[in-house]
Amino acid sequence: MADSIGVDVDGVSKRYAHRVKGEIYAARDVVLHVRPGEFLTLLGPSGCGKTTTLRMIAGYEMPDVGRIRFGGQDITREPANRRNIGFVFQNYALFPHLSIFENVAYGLRVRGVAEDDVKRRVGEVLALVGLAGYEQQFSSQLSGGEQQRVALARAIVIRPRLLLFDEPLSNLDAKLRVQMRTEIRELQRTLAITTVYVTHDQEEAMAVSDRIAVMNEGSVVQEGTAEDLYHRPASQFVAQFVGRVNLVPGRVAEIAGGTAKVAALGTTIDARVVREGLARGDAVRLVVRPEAISIAAAAQATGPLSATVTSRTFLGEKIEYLVRCADETLQVVRYDAGPDEIIAEGAIVTVRFTDGAVTVLPEAAARGRDDA
Amino acid sequence: MAGPTSGVLTAGGRHRDPAVAFTSLALWLLLALFVVYPLSMLFVRMLTDHGTITTAGLATILTDRHQVRAFWNSLLLATLVGALGTVLGFLFAFTAARGRLPRWLLGIVDASVLLPLVSPPFTTAIAIIFSFGPRGLITYELLGLKGVTVYGLTSTFLSEALTYFPIAYLTLRPILAAIDSNIEGMAFSLGASRWRVFRTVTLPLAIPGLANAFLLLFAASLADFATPLILAGNQFPVLPTQAYLQITGLFDLRGGAALSFALLVPALIVFLLQRYWVSRRFYVTITGKGAGQTPFDSISPAMRNGLLAVCATVALVIVYFYALLLYASLVMALGANHTFTLQHYRTIFTEGTKAIRDTLLIAAFAMPLGGLYGVLVGYLVTKKQFVGRRSMELVSMINYALPGTIVGIAYLIAFNDPPIELTGTALIIVACYIFRYGPTGIRATVALLQQIDKSLEEASQGLGAGSATTFRRVTLPLILPAFFAGLGVVFIRSMTAISATIFLVSIGWTLITVKILENMTELSLGPAAAFSVLVVAIVFVVIAAIGRVLRLFRAPGAMPMTSLLGG
Numbered sequence: 001m002a003d004s005i006g007v008d009v010d011g012v013s014k015r016y017a018h019r020v021k022g023e024i025y026a027a028r029d030v031v032l033h034v035r036p037g038e039f040l041t042l043l044g045p046s047g048c049g050k051t052t053t054l055r056m057i058a059g060y061e062m063p064d065v066g067r068i069r070f071g072g073q074d075i076t077r078e079p080a081n082r083r084n085i086g087f088v089f090q091n092y093a094l095f096p097h098l099s100i101f102e103n104v105a106y107g108l109r110v111r112g113v114a115e116d117d118v119k120r121r122v123g124e125v126l127a128l129v130g131l132a133g134y135e136q137q138f139s140s141q142l143s144g145g146e147q148q149r150v151a152l153a154r155a156i157v158i159r160p161r162l163l164l165f166d167e168p169l170s171n172l173d174a175k176l177r178v179q180m181r182t183e184i185r186e187l188q189r190t191l192a193i194t195t196v197y198v199t200h201d202q203e204e205a206m207a208v209s210d211r212i213a214v215m216n217e218g219s220v221v222q223e224g225t226a227e228d229l230y231h232r233p234a235s236q237f238v239a240q241f242v243g244r245v246n247l248v249p250g251r252v253a254e255i256a257g258g259t260a261k262v263a264a265l266g267t268t269i270d271a272r273v274v275r276e277g278l279a280r281g282d283a284v285r286l287v288v289r290p291e292a293i294s295i296a297a298a299a300q301a302t303g304p305l306s307a308t309v310t311s312r313t314f315l316g317e318k319i320e321y322l323v324r325c326a327d328e329t330l331q332v333v334r335y336d337a338g339p340d341e342i343i344a345e346g347a348i349v350t351v352r353f354t355d356g357a358v359t360v361l362p363e364a365a366a367r368g369r370d371d372a
Numbered sequence: 373m374a375g376p377t378s379g380v381l382t383a384g385g386r387h388r389d390p391a392v393a394f395t396s397l398a399l400w401l402l403l404a405l406f407v408v409y410p411l412s413m414l415f416v417r418m419l420t421d422h423g424t425i426t427t428a429g430l431a432t433i434l435t436d437r438h439q440v441r442a443f444w445n446s447l448l449l450a451t452l453v454g455a456l457g458t459v460l461g462f463l464f465a466f467t468a469a470r471g472r473l474p475r476w477l478l479g480i481v482d483a484s485v486l487l488p489l490v491s492p493p494f495t496t497a498i499a500i501i502f503s504f505g506p507r508g509l510i511t512y513e514l515l516g517l518k519g520v521t522v523y524g525l526t527s528t529f530l531s532e533a534l535t536y537f538p539i540a541y542l543t544l545r546p547i548l549a550a551i552d553s554n555i556e557g558m559a560f561s562l563g564a565s566r567w568r569v570f571r572t573v574t575l576p577l578a579i580p581g582l583a584n585a586f587l588l589l590f591a592a593s594l595a596d597f598a599t600p601l602i603l604a605g606n607q608f609p610v611l612p613t614q615a616y617l618q619i620t621g622l623f624d625l626r627g628g629a630a631l632s633f634a635l636l637v638p639a640l641i642v643f644l645l646q647r648y649w650v651s652r653r654f655y656v657t658i659t660g661k662g663a664g665q666t667p668f669d670s671i672s673p674a675m676r677n678g679l680l681a682v683c684a685t686v687a688l689v690i691v692y693f694y695a696l697l698l699y700a701s702l703v704m705a706l707g708a709n710h711t712f713t714l715q716h717y718r719t720i721f722t723e724g725t726k727a728i729r730d731t732l733l734i735a736a737f738a739m740p741l742g743g744l745y746g747v748l749v750g751y752l753v754t755k756k757q758f759v760g761r762r763s764m765e766l767v768s769m770i771n772y773a774l775p776g777t778i779v780g781i782a783y784l785i786a787f788n789d790p791p792i793e794l795t796g797t798a799l800i801i802v803a804c805y806i807f808r809y810g811p812t813g814i815r816a817t818v819a820l821l822q823q824i825d826k827s828l829e830e831a832s833q834g835l836g837a838g839s840a841t842t843f844r845r846v847t848l849p850l851i852l853p854a855f856f857a858g859l860g861v862v863f864i865r866s867m868t869a870i871s872a873t874i875f876l877v878s879i880g881w882t883l884i885t886v887k888i889l890e891n892m893t894e895l896s897l898g899p900a901a902a903f904s905v906l907v908v909a910i911v912f913v914v915i916a917a918i919g920r921v922l923r924l925f926r927a928p929g930a931m932p933m934t935s936l937l938g939g
Contacts, residue, residue: 060830080833087834093827097849106845107835158835 004036004194005071005161007057012066013218014052026052028218030066034196039188041197043205044215045241050198051166053215057196058164059083070161081110083162086155086193090167092147094139100126100150101135107158125157128187145176152184156191163188165197169204181208202242206230214238230289232274236361239287246293246330248286249363252278260360262286266326267304269353271360283363290333292357295323295349297342305351312345325351396758399749403767405792406807410782411770417785418629433618433630442609443634446594449529449610450638453593454586456533460686461540461585462578467679468541469548470671484687485538487694490911492868492885493598494892495904496531499693500603502700502897507707509696523605531599534690536592540585547581548574566672587646594639595775597871598885602892611635612777612871619875625785632778643773694908701901716902720887724903727887732910734798734881735866738805742862745806746813747855751847753814754821765814771804772811776871779808784875796878804872809865813858820854821847853922860918867907 009032018024027049034040042050055061057068059080067076075083095103104122113121126132129149139147148168155163168184169177185208188195199205205212206226213223214237222234226242233239236247250264255278261268264286271286278284298306307325319341321332330351334341343349419425433439467473468481488496503510504522511522555577556569564572597612604610611631619628671679700706704713720728752758753765771779783804787794794800824847832842870885877886884903891900 058834060833080830081836081838083834084836085834087831089827089831091825091827093825093831095828095831095846106832106837110836110841154831154835 004192006036006038007032007034007162007194007196008067008069008072009033009053009057010067010069012053012056012063012068014049014056014061014063025049025218027056027063030215030218030220032213032220032223034194036071037192037194039185039195039197039208039210041199041205041209041212042215043199043202043212043241045200048215049218050200050215052218054164054166054196054198057162058085058087084158084160086158086160086163088148088151088155088163088165088168090170092139092151092171094147094150094154096139098138099135100131100137100139100142103139103150104154104157106154111158121157122153125153128156129153129183144172145180148172148180149183152187156187156193160193163193163195165195165199167198167200169199169201177204178207184208206242212242214241216241231357232272232359233287233361234275236285236287239361244290244331246286246288246290246328248288248328248330250284250286250360252280252282252284252360255280260284262360265305265328265351269358271358272356274359275361278360278362284360285363287359287361288330288353289357290320290331291335292354293330293332294334294352294354295321295332295343296352298348298350300348307349307351309343309345309347309349312343323349323351392752392756392758395748396752396756396760396764399745399752399764400760402745403764403807406803407767407770409792410779410786413786414629414632414778414782417626418633421626430630430633433627434634438609439611439614439631439634442611442614442631445525445608446610446612446635447638449525449532449600450590450593452525452529453532453536454590456529457537457589457593458540458582458586460533460537461542461544461589462582463679464537464541464683464686465544465548467676467683468545471676471679473680481683481687484690485541487690487908488535489538490864490868490908490915491535491694492888492904492907493535493596493870494602494885494888494900495697495908496535496693497599497602498700498892498897498900498904499696500527500531502696502706503693505707509707521605523603523607525604525608528600528603528608528610531603532593532596534686534693535599536589536596537686539588539592543585543588544578544581547578551577566675570671584646587642591639591642591646591773591775594635594642595777595871597775597777597874598889601889612775615777615781616874619781619784625781628781629785632775632781635775636778639773639775639778697901698905700897701905703898705898706901716898719896719899720902720906724884724887724899727882727884728906730798730881731867731884734801734805734883735863737798738802738809738866739859739863741802742806742810743813743855743859745810746858747817747851749810750814750817750821750854751851754818755847768807768814769811771808776808776869776873777875779804780872780875783872795876796880798881800876801873801881801883804876805862805866805869808872809862809869810858812861813854816854816857817851820851824850856918856922860915863914863918864911867911 009030012027012030013025014027015023016026030049030053032040032042032053042053044050052061056063059075059078059082063076067074069075070083080087095106098106101122104125105118108118108121122135123132126134129152131146131149131153134142134146134150139150142150148171151168165184169180172180181204184197188208197205197208209226211223211225212229213220214229215221216237222229222238224232229238229242233242233245239245239247248264250262250269252260253263253268254261255273258273260271260273260278262271262284269286295307295309305325307323307330309321310324310329311320311322313320318333318335319337321334321343323330323332332351418430419427421428464481464485468478473481501522502508504527505511506521508522551574556573560566560569595612597616600608600610601613601616604613611634615628615631615635618624618631696706701716702712702714703710704715749764749768753761753768783800784795786792787800794803828846828850829842832846833839837845868885870883870889873883874886874889877883884907888900888903891897891903
C-alpha cells in the first residue's frame with residue numbers, strides 16, 4: 001500500500017452563477033488539513049458546500065481561488081485522472097455494461113497492469129469486501145449493499161493515495177447503513193488510506209471519523225473530534241446540528257478564567273467558556289444537552305429551577321421529557337429511569353444541570369458564519 | 373447534494389477540442405448541403421421566374437379552387453385520422469397498461485400493432501381494395517354488391533387510421549404505464565367510482581400524451597402520400613398527391629414547390645406545437661420506477677373484457693389484411709381466379725430484381741451511415757460545447773419533421789442542376805434517407821445520454837482514465853443501443869419509404885416501393901402484393917437480427933426499437 005499522504009485545502013472558493021440569486025458561493029474560503037492516514041468527515045446540511053469541496057479535492061471541479069495539496073505537492077490544476085484517488089459516489093456509478101470483475105478491474109486496466117496481476121488483485125479486493133464469487137455478475141443483479149461494496153472495491157483496488165466518499169450510504173436502508181459504516185471504517189483502518197468522507201448524518205459522521213469538519217453556507221465552521229463538537233460546540237449552529245441541544249438565553253453576570261456565571265432561568269448558572277471575548281453583561285446562550293439535565297419529583301414549586309413536565313415520551317431505553325422552566329421549554333432525556341419512574345405529565349419537578357456539562361456561547365454566534 | 377444547477381461561471385470552462393471542432397464543422401457542412409441548401413432552393417424556385425422575383429406563380433396555384441380544396445381536404449383528413457388514431461391508440465395502450473394481460477397476449481398485441489409500422493406504405497390500402505373494391509372479397513364475393521366504389525375520404529381515412537394508430541399506441545403506453553396506479557387507488561379509496569377515477573384522474577394525467585399522439589398522427593396523415601394516391605381517387609384531392617401530380621403529370625416543378633409549401637405551413641405549426649407546447653405539459657416523468665407491488669385494479673372485469681374485445685377486433689382486422697395480402701400474392705387474381713400460384717413471386721424475382729437489388733443496396737449504405745450520423749450528432753449536441761450546438765440540434769430535425777413530399781421536391785430542385793448534380797444517382801436517395809431518418813438515432817442517443825449519470829464518466833476519470841479512454845470504454849458502449857436503434861429505423865424506412873424518394877428514383881436507381889406503386893397503377897395487384905409481403909418479411913428478419921444484437925448489450929434503458937418508430 002502506498003504511504004499515506006496528508007491533504008491541505010488552502011482558502012479554496014468556488015462560485016456559481018445562479019439563475020435567481022445571481023452569483024453564489026458553493027464553497028467559500030475553505031481551509032482543511034487532513035493528516036496522513038486520517039479519516040476526516042465533512043458534515044453539514046444540504047447545500048453547505050461539502051460535496052463541492054470533496055469534488056474539488058477529487059479534481060472533478062476546479063476551484064476559483066485557493067490551492068489544494070496532496071502530501072505537500074500542489075495538485076490544484078491536475079485533472080481527476082492524474083490524482084490517483086479512489087472516489088465512491090452516492091449512486092455508486094457502477095458501469096452497467098461491465099461485469100463486477102471488469103468494473104473493479106477498470107482502474108487497473110487503465111494503468112496497464114498485467115493480466116495476471118489484475119486477476120489476483122481484483123480477486124483479493126472482492127474477497128476483502130466479501131464479494132468473492134460475484135465476478136461475472138452485473139450491477140443490476142446486485143442489492144444496494146452489494147453495489148456499495150463493488151464501488152468500494154473498485155476505489156481501493158488501485159491503491160489510491162486518497163479515498164473520497166460522497167454520501168455513500170444515503171441510498172441504503174437504516175440497518176445496512178449502520179453495518180456498512182462499520183465496514184468502511186474497519187477497511188480504512190486496515191488499509192490506512194487517508195480518507196475524506198461527506199455526509200449530512202451526524203451520527204454516521206461520529207461513528208466513522210477521526211475528526212469532523214462541520215460546514216455551513218460554504219465554509220468550515222468547526223473542525224474537531226466528535227467529542228469536541230458535541231461537548232464544546234463553537235457556535236449555536238454546530239451545537240444544534242450535532243446532536244440535540246437546549247439553547248437557553250441568559251446574560252453574563254460574572255466571568256472569571258474559564259467559567260462564567262450566567263443569569264438564566266431566574267437563577268445563576270455556572271458555564272464553561274469555549275470562545276474568547278465574552279464580557280460581563282453580554283447576551284449569551286447556555287448550551288445544555290438533554291442528557292445533562294436531570295429532573296426529580298418535587299412536592300411543590302419552590303424557588304428557582306422548579307419546572308412543570310409538559311410532555312413525557314417513553315422510548316424503551318430512555319424517556320424524553322419536555323419541561324417548562326421559567327418560560328423556557330427544556331428537552332430532558334433520562335436513560336436509567338427503571339420501571340418505577342413516576343414523573344408524569346403535569347408533575348412538578350426540580351431541574352439540575354450536570355456539573356461541567358454546560359457551556360456558554362455569545363448570542364452573536366447564534367446564526368451566521370463564525371470561525372472556529 | 374442540492375448544488376447550484378446553472379453553468380460554471382469561471383474556471384473549468386470550455387476546452388477547445390480539435391476533434392470536436394473538426395467533427396462539428398464537417399456535420400455543419402453536410403447539414404448545409406443536404407438540409408439547408410435544398411430547402412432554400414425550394415423557396416428560390418417557388419418565388420422566382422427566370423431570375424426575377426415574383427409571387428405570381430405561387431398566387432395562381434394557391435388560389436386555384438381545386439388546390440384550395442386539396443388543402444382543406446388534407447387538413448380534414450389529418451384531423452379525422454388524428455382523432456380516430458388517438459382513440460384507437462389510447463384503447464390499446466390503456467388495455468396494455470391496465471388490463472393485467474398475460475405476457476403472451478401482450479406479445480400478440482405488440483406484434484399486431486407493429487405490423488403496420490414496418491410495412492410498405494400501400495399495404496393497408498391494397499388490402500382495403502382487395503376487400504371492399506368493385507370485386508372485393510367482402511363487397512363482391514360476400515355481400516354480392518355490384519359497382520361499389522371504394523375510393524374517397526372514408527376509405528383513405530380508415531386506411532390511414534389503421535396504419536398510423538400504432539404511433540399513438542407507442543406514445544401513450546409508456547405515459548399510461550408511468551401514471552402510478554396508486555394514485556388511482558387513492559382516488560378510489562376516497563369513494564370515487566372506477567369510471568369517475570378514470571374521468572377525473574387517469575384521463576387528465578394522460579391529456580398531454582393524447583395531445584402529443586394527436587399531433588403526431590396529424591403530421592403523419594398530412595404527409596402521407598401513398599394512401600391517398602391509391603384510395604382517395606379524383607373526388608378527394610389532397611396536397612401531397614397534388615404536388616406529385618403537378619410535377620410528374622404537368623412537369624410543373626414550380627407549382628409542385630408551391631403546393632408543397634402550402635403543406636409546409638400546417639406541418640411546421642404541428643411540429644412547433646408538439647416540440648414547444650405539448651412537451652412542456654407532461655405531469656409524469658418516466659423514471660422506470662415500479663409503481664408499487666400490487667397495482668390498483670383500475671378497470672372492472674367487465675370493462676376489461678370490453679376493452680379486450682375492441683382491441684381484438686382491431687387486431688383481427690389488421691391480421692386479416694395481412695393474411696389477405698399474403699393470399700393475394702399466392703393466387704392468380706384475387707376476386708377472379710383463386711388458383712394457387714407462385715407466378716407473382718416469379719415476376720418480382722425476374723422483372724423486379726433490379727428494384728430489389730437497388731433497394732437493398734441503398735438500404736445497406738444508408739443504414740450504417742445514418743446510424744453513425746445519429747450517434748455523432750446526438751453525442752455532440754448533448755455532451756460537447758461548441759458554437760451553434762443548439763441550432764445544429766434543430767437543423768438536424770428539419771428533414772425529419774417535414775413531410776416527405778417537401779423533402780423530395782426540395783432535393784429534386786436542388787440537385788437537378790449544377791453545381792451539385794445528383795439526380796439519377798444512388799447518392800441522392802442515400803443522402804435523403806440519412807438526413808430524413810437518421811434523426812431517430814439522434815433522439816435515441818440524446819435520450820440515452822441523458823439517462824447516463826455524469827458520475828459514470830467521472831468514476832472512470834477518477835480511476836485514472838483520460839477522456840478518450842472514458843469515451844471508448846464507458847460512453848460508447850452505453851450509447852451503442854442507440855446506434856443500433858438508429859440503424860434499424862433507417863433500414864426499415866429505406867425499405868418502406870416512398871413520399872420523398874418517389875421524386876428521386878431514376879432509370880439508374882429504383883425502389884421496391886416505387887415498383888409497388890407502378891404495379892398498383894397498372895392494376896397488377898398480384899405482384900404488388902408479393903412485393904409487399906417480401907418487404908414485410910425482410911424488415912421482420914432485420915428487426916429480429918438487430919433485436920438480438922441489442923440484447924447482447926446489458927445497458928440500462930435500452931429502449932425497444934419499435935418505440936422509435938413512433939415519430
